[in-house]
Amino acid sequence: MMGSPPDNSQPSDLMPGLMLDDMRLEREARAGFWPNHVLTDYFDAWLNSRPNDTALIAHRTDQGTETRLTYAELDVHVNNIAANLTRMGVQPGDVVSYQLPNRWEFVALLLACIRIGAVSNPLMPIFRRRELEFMVGRVGAKILIVPAIFRNFDHAAMAGKLQPALPALEHVIIVDGQSEQSFAVQLLAAPASQPASNASLTPNQVLKVMYTSGTTGEPKGVMHTSNTLLSTIIALVDRIGVTGKDVMFVPTPFAHSFGFVYGIMLSVHLGIPLVTLDVWKPATAITLMERHGVTFSFGTPPFLSDLAYFPSVRQRKLDNLRLFLASGAPIPRALAREAERNFGLKVEVAFGMTELGIVSATDPARPDLGRDSDGYDLASCETRIVDAERRELPPGSAGSLECRGSSTFVGYHRRPDLYAVDAEGWFDTGDLAKKNAAGCLQIVGRKKDIIIRGGENIPVVEVEKLIHEMPQVREAALIAMPDPRLGERVCAYIATHADAPLSLTEVVEFLEGRGLARQYLPERLELVEDLPKTPSGKIQKYLLREQAARLTV
Template sequence: MTYEQLQQSADRIAANLLRLGIKPGEVVSLQLPNWWQFVVLHIALLRIGAVTNPVMPIFRDREMEFMLSLAETRVLIVPRSFRDFDHAAMADRLKTKVPSLEHIVVIGSGDSRDFEAVLNVPSRLTDSIVPCSADTVVQLLYTSGTTGEPKGVTHTGNTLLNSVRYFEERVRLTAKDVVLMASPMAHQTGFLVGLVLPLYLGGRVVLQDIWNPTKAADIVEAEQVTMTMASTPFLADLTAEAERRPAALRSLRTFVSAGAPIPRILVRRATETLCAHVISGWGMTENGLVTTTKLDDPPEKVFETDGCPSQGMEVRIVDHKGKPAPDDEEGRLQARGPGTFVGYLKRPHLYAVDEDGWFETGDLARKDKDGYIRITGRSEDIIIRGGENVPVIEIEQLMYHHPAIQEVAIVGLPDERLGERACACVVLREGTSLTLVDLSRFMAENAVAKNYWPERLEVLDSLPKTPSGKVQKFKLREIVGAGT
């Protein structure tokens, strides 16, 4: 699709949304995969000052009812089916439960509510439309839900644009670059890099709706993709694919990996195998991509940190009293800058930004003398054993070096005597085995303080994750707690 076709389609759909009665500030929810309609719909909603609410395709009735009701969604746009699930039928059920929901539009239904029949029919956008301000809320995106009830994060045009401006300067992208986006655009990574960034650069993007590393390599080779961004599992998969067929991925120059702490060993292996720049980063739905490493950073920064602040953003580490912590001391991570969201929908009391604009991220981190941070955990994921904090992220990083371990996450379990004990939940590599005795021996061989050793081991087929690849530790605690 050319930019001219994109504009024509967006104007046509905007006119039809007006015909449905959508007004500025009202929410339209899109439960769509990475399809062209997603991109056009967002631009159309910008045209009329309405709010785009992307919703992950994996969500079902319970989550959808909560999200649509909180947003007071007037229009819901879904595929007829995706990955063997009947989204159209679920939308019908939701219409009986969500009072505000007036219109269901279905891509591929072939009936009167089909996308082509409702929104893509010829219609002229009136010249009287008043463009929305750059400080008007244009996006409502729910948090991934790693800790419970999702919160509705609101962003403006200005806050979203700030999160992609740095790609020009730090990642050195131009309109000549080709972006592959396989991370869902209903997640902030996919939305910013798969939708906003190409428009900002005037460049080309190739969308992949179902992740498959072999198909991704085919796309990179055929389209000469130069850059992509996704979370750790995508990087691991593409690295494994590059080991099998390196020529297919030769054009890939940059892989930005963020969303979850990246195992150091994976960054090293990916850098060597992909022959591309692996840029580590940290960010949130609330503030986009806040820190990244740089293309010319020395290996120790790329492999051992989550980067330094991107354009316009600031970070600091504070102690339990809220005072700035010394270099290399763990504390609460705060961030501020023009990429910071403007509030949680209908939950103003959760908007943890102080009078100086510092946002309480909920992450724990250290910052070195050069201003580079390293995420060490989540504040709610701290394990305090006998009054001493267990460095969860560091132990997880070490365990990735064990030849039997493919994935690992450590959670705390209540203990009557010590308060908490650490439980290691692992997914093993094919054809391997692991016992707690084996793991304890590994800890001893690596000179880990015994207080930090996991005292329980759970071998699982997979770890529960959000669509963006973050491990849902609250679900892990439920799983291992049920087996206590």
């Protein structure tokens, strides 16, 4: 169906002045897992074979409307945007920044940038002036596209204030804008003449620069190519059994790696309808899944929790929903059981990160391997557990998680000093993990999240999973609390269902009943309404650490 791969006569030209090293090219040639296609190759195939099929259904919350676009209708927008970006001076290798929620304009912009060889820089809608000034300035974007107003915040006014500080930023385009800066006027209108550039991205050129989500310190601009991203999509589709017959619902922000890659790119790769909404509301999500016969969805555990515990959810017509892929945080077993009972679906688990895409996933065809792990390696990536001297450890031993493979990113934008990939392709993820005898991966925690109490390492993730089994608990996180004698003690931050009361004594007695060692028990409980999270649902433990630094037993 795909025909001949596009010409890739300059495979090492990532971006102007940035080259892909020969060792990486040789390693990938031996592996043979890079597809040597770009996303628009797949889009054009569906456009030519079934132009009137639905490509995208996007719900807009502030208007209560849905936009449904066929491949043919979406293609018109893509071509107009591509031509107008060219008219406005965007050249191959230039960066286009866009800070948009999950709306059809985001998808059209991505495809248009690929058509003209531009690099996409998607930005989370939650980012404000400080983040945008750093990120848009660092990538040197010529154009920034933002909504006029989103969730009662004036993005247009914020973007306008950026231009004096960012000399490379030539244009600010406003979705729903009323002036000459309007998205409709500047990008959607059919150009009078000048066609779009024919300089489409090649498979090994940088497709996107995406900044890490901010669960740690300064964000880093992770660079990926079409080959690195498509390789992980192909491997994941093969593992979890998603096919061209599925209908996908995407609650995760498109501007997050998970939503960008396994939402937009996966749907285009398979040619399946993508259903989404711009503001997360469980009631709206359930209505959309009912209306459009959604079969597959994914996201962090909070998304699944909101659906599984939604009132009267068993009375809703969600019989088509067969699979939910959970990633981004450990999924409580009680939540998985509740979702499977309410929907009759399978909950699979995956582990990944912006730099690598999804690394491992459980297998619907191998239930014997269990759901208590993060699955085993995808074909696009291999993992190993090593000690402090980088010697590989045997099954059952916890150590540093290193990964390598076709999905490994190609660098941090303008920060080559941070690119911790060795000559053999191994990348230190910063995670602590172990494997069982079957090769299934289990994340123990982040190195920075380690709690060391009197010289004893606390198994943070294991304790958090046990706490999640308490019926009162909605979400929980273990954080190190400084102690003058032991160095650190364990503080549990917990949010309960419907603000149910919970005491430290109850938590301790529950954990002791599960056979947990006494030195692993929390010694302080902080009840909170919600844990701080990134827009994609990851708990921001660094914020909790800042709070815990002021606590005592």
